[in-house]
Amino acid sequence: MQTTDIAKKYSELFDELEHCAEIEQKQKIKAMNILMNEMDEEEFNYVFTTELYNKINKMNEEKKITMGNAFYLLKSIGYCKALKSLWIDDFKMSSLSKKFENMIVKEEKKVKEGKNEKLLTNLCECYILLNDRFSSGFLRICIPCLLKAALKKDESKETQKEVETALMTLNCIEHWGKEELELLNMNEIKEIIKYHQKCGNLTCLAYYCAWKFMIFGFGEDKSLESLIVNDLHFERKAARELDELAKRIDWKKINEEEEQLRRIDSKDLLALMGWLEVLKLYFGVCQLWSKEHVELINSIVQVFRAGKDYCREICDDCIDVLKIMTIFGTLKVDDLLKGGAVDVVLEEIKQPTMEDKMEYEILIIFMAISRRLIENKDYETDKAKRKEAKRKLFEMMEDEGLEDIITSLCETFDFLNNKYFGDLLSFNISDNFVNV
The missing domain is CATH 1.25.40 (Serine Threonine Protein Phosphatase 5, Tetratricopeptide repeat)
Known part of the structure; x- marks a missing residue:
């Protein structure tokens, strides 16, 4: 990829970090965060590589960046990655990831009185925010730690941010087994x-x-x-x-x-x-x-x-x-009518052009409504109300000539079913919905 101005400027500021004092470092990281929020996925992949994380680890070992500033930098990267739903796994292969794994295990093994809860929370947040895959062993340590951070009740802005980060971090865990759910x-x-x-x-x-x-x-x-x-x-x-x-x-x-x-x-x-x-x-x-x-x-x-x-x-x-x-x-169908859902799907189906996927979704909604109007479900037991809902729907569609449009779409059922799978559109819509 050709380096963009945003990616280039971020990399330049990152290279300057090791030559700054602690306070100035933090100010530069804040400026870097502004640039990072403007990055697209390609720029994000270009900048945040295994080499970058290795460099942060080396800077920390050489005391060119404090652990506090390293956490601030890394959590900002991970938070932005999570917020934009990006899948980037470069951190996993870095020396910094291995270091954090060892630190998490070491801190967890300490007796309760000697455990540094803030350090463990920072480690867990960085590790999960920046990774896309985690072992059950690390989740058993991280989930209770993050829940504890999320339970803070102080209403200050600083605490709000801490709680938000803890909950956002938990949301980065995509695959929950029974054992992990029990921890939650x-x-x-x-x-x-x-x-x-x-x-x-x-x-x-x-x-x-x-x-x-x-x-x-x-x-x-x-x-x-x-x-x-x-x-x-x-x-x-x-x-x-x-x-x-x-x-x-x-x-x-x-x-x-x-x-x-x-x-x-x-x-x-x-x-x-x-x-x-x-x-x-x-x-x-x-x-x-x-x-x-x-x-x-x-x-x-x-x-x-x-x-x-x-x-x-x-x-x-x-x-x-x-x-x-x-x-x-x-x-109930009456809920859909009162809430305006039927109005929206009828408006959409009147559009001169419609993507196949949207057409498919709207037809599924019509089929589901049709089923509700002909089936005696617990939530649609009142026959008189079902009949009244049918009448309202028919009048809405008749006023706009929409029943003909929906009927004409029957020709696309096989194509849409083959494209998007399933049999939700398998029975005759005109028999059960249009001719109410």
Whole structure:
């Protein structure tokens, strides 16, 4: 890759670090962080190599950079990598990674009274943020340490940042086995969420990270379901977060191209994308109907409308959430109508051009609605209400001539099924939905 101005300037500042005093080093690292936030994935790969991490290790051994500044530099790199969802594994092969592994094991072996908890937390955060693969042995040490850091309740900005970093670090662990999940104490995660709902001590990013863990625990503990839906009111809280984030984001500055999204130093945008991912996870496992469905659906619809002309990736995620809600969730068709979900998919299907994937997602939503209107499920038991929902849908579609459009799309079913797999579009849509 040809060196860009951003990558070149970052490398120049990095080379200057070993000639600076501690305070000046920290100032240069802050300037480097600004440049790093503007990097795309290619620039990130170019700069953050095994050689760079080896150089940091050598500088530390030669006392040209303090361990405190090394942690600051490395956590900034790892945090940015995690925030931009980049897959870069150069750190794993470095001498610094081996050094940190030895230090983590050594510190963990110390008796409780002699253990340096702050050092261990810094080591664990750097190690997990910068790696993409970890052994179960290191996770057994790191997870309890990070949870302890995340449980801090001081509301100062410094503590907020520490809690956010700890929760973000935990989110970097992609593959959770049963043993690791047992280490992720759900009572502690519940305490983090409850305290935030009472005192507002978490950042937006930290809050969605905590919720992600709680919902992730569904697979092992079904008793969490009622707690999440009825006690902690996840859907209401998620709706508020989506509303606030959509208002704060400067949509006009967002470029539709994914590589440009990676350049944006917007925690709000990345938090919004994170919340939509959490919602996909939630509706894939939640089996309880909630009276807060409509409020949440409406918030998803408003995010879709806000980003429609500026960020296709966000719009695709919104449609994906609505699809998962309609297929797996216990919401009612009336919830979809009241929340505005049907309006959105009808608006999309009227577009003169539509990508195959979007067409496929929208057809799946129509098929799922069709099934809900003809099946006597627990959440759709009222025959009169189902009939009324059918009537409303038919009128909405008839007014715009949409029933003909949907029927005409039947010709694409086989093509879309072959392209995206599955049999969700396998039965006759016109028999079950259009001719209500």
